[in-house]
Amino acid sequence: MTWFPLPATYAVVELDVEKTLQPFNNDPIAVAAAANIRTTKCILYLDVIPRLPFPQDETFKYMAHIIGPGLRPADPELLLTPDMSIPIFPNTEHPSHVMAPLVPYSPFPYGNCYHWIGPDTTLDLRIWNDGIEYPKEERVALPARQHVRMENIRAYYLLRNTCALNKAAKAAEAKATPPVESVGAPTVSSTTASSPRASEEASAAAGLSEVLQEPNGCERAPCPADVALPESPSVSAKELHEELDEGPAPSSNAPRSDPDGSGQHREGVSVDDADCGSEWSSSAEDAPDGPSTIDIFGLNFNERDQLLPIVRMWPDVGAQFASDDEVPNPMDFVRQYKALVTILTEAQGRAIERAALVQAEHVRESLSEDSTINGNAEAVSVETTQTQGFWMRMAKISRSLFNRSR
Secondary structure, eight states: OBSSOOSSEEEEEEEOHHHHTGGGTTOHHHHHHHTTOOOOOEEEEEEEOSSOOOTTOSEEEEEEEEEEESSOOOBTTTTBOTTSEEEBTTOOOOTTSOOOOBOOSSOOSOSSEEEEOSTTSEEEEEEEOOSOOBOGGGOEEOOHHHHHHHHHHHHHHHHHHHHHHHHHHHHHHHHHSOOEEETTEEEEOHHHHHOTTHHHHHTGGGOHHHHHTOTTSOOOOOOOOSSOOOSSTTOOHHHHHHHHTSSSOOOTTSOOOOTTOSSOOOOOOOGGGSTTHHHHHHHHHHOOOOSOOOOTTOOSOOGGGGGSOEEEEESOGGGTOSSGGGOOOHHHHHHHHHHHHHHHHHHHHHHHHHHHHHHHHHHHHHHHHHHHHHTOHHHHHHHHHHHHHHHHHHHHHHHHHHHHTO
16 A cells, blocks of 8 residues: 555546646636636556655656557557557457557456557646555556566657658658759759659658658568467456466567467567667657656756646546446547646746746836935936846746747
8 A cells, every 4th residue: 555656557537727726826817718628537557757756745746648448549640550559458459460468467447448659648747645545456557567568569659650750751851852953964853862762752741651661761560569469359367467477578679489370570679770760869868858857856846847737546447437438538638638738838937927027126116216315317217127128038038948848
């Protein structure tokens, strides 16, 4: 039994708009905008704790992944496909026909759920500390090896998506670039010179499958999985655990075994195997800090914490929805989450502007008193105007930085 929800645990959450807006209760614009948010419940997987939880903490910070009924929806603009989903046992269906489901310690209460994968499925949030304890009996959690396997599959699909977006952008750029003409030589575009399949690369942005099947790029590889899907959907979780726990865990870069007798090996995923691996690495290293930064001991006050929505949480997942058909679409929760983050960011920007105006007014009053003593009112008036302009500029810069952090 713990005083905080353990990571690697499934939970049902709902936005607590009132508690989230407490630091901005004096902002009528934020209060009015937040009143329009109609909250719904959502199943989440609690992944990472950016800060150690203590019993006296008002909230606990988490990075979480959304869980949805059925495969994730496709997004042609972001090149996201329905196969970017991981089934949770007893669900065993997947478009690849080779991906084994994730098997929690205790049975997952619904048979149609998946981990949805993509840049739009990971959320930083705070869980309100209501002083209750979380017994082991109510938890639906993944074993360590299943959690690592889930993270490896997520990394594979995110890398594949990044490769696809990079290739689509390059193909679109090549298509938009006019051909270079030279005297005495036929007109040759840079794309044609570098690849015999220039026409296919030029149209790669139209669909994910064309992009991923290019011979020299991040081609579509068989989905990584520790074991094959069970031949019969009636296989028990205990049998799957026994199969998963047999022998040492395979290396992430070593060829997988062939348990289904198909004669095909399922390769592990390595960033070095892809020609866009360096771009993936550099983008991760150069990415600006998000709203949630890691302060493991919580020693530093971070104003960005106020931009993380607070949620109410229920650890007994199976008690929240009566059947598979009632499991909610997590994208509704994501839209509510993003709307609330926007409201918080704008409210924080207005708070910074108000503080700057108050500071400028204090400076003006102070200079005005000095001018009375020194009899130099005209010079003070000019200096006051300049000082107030400085603080207004600082407020605009601060608001711009907060908008960029969203």
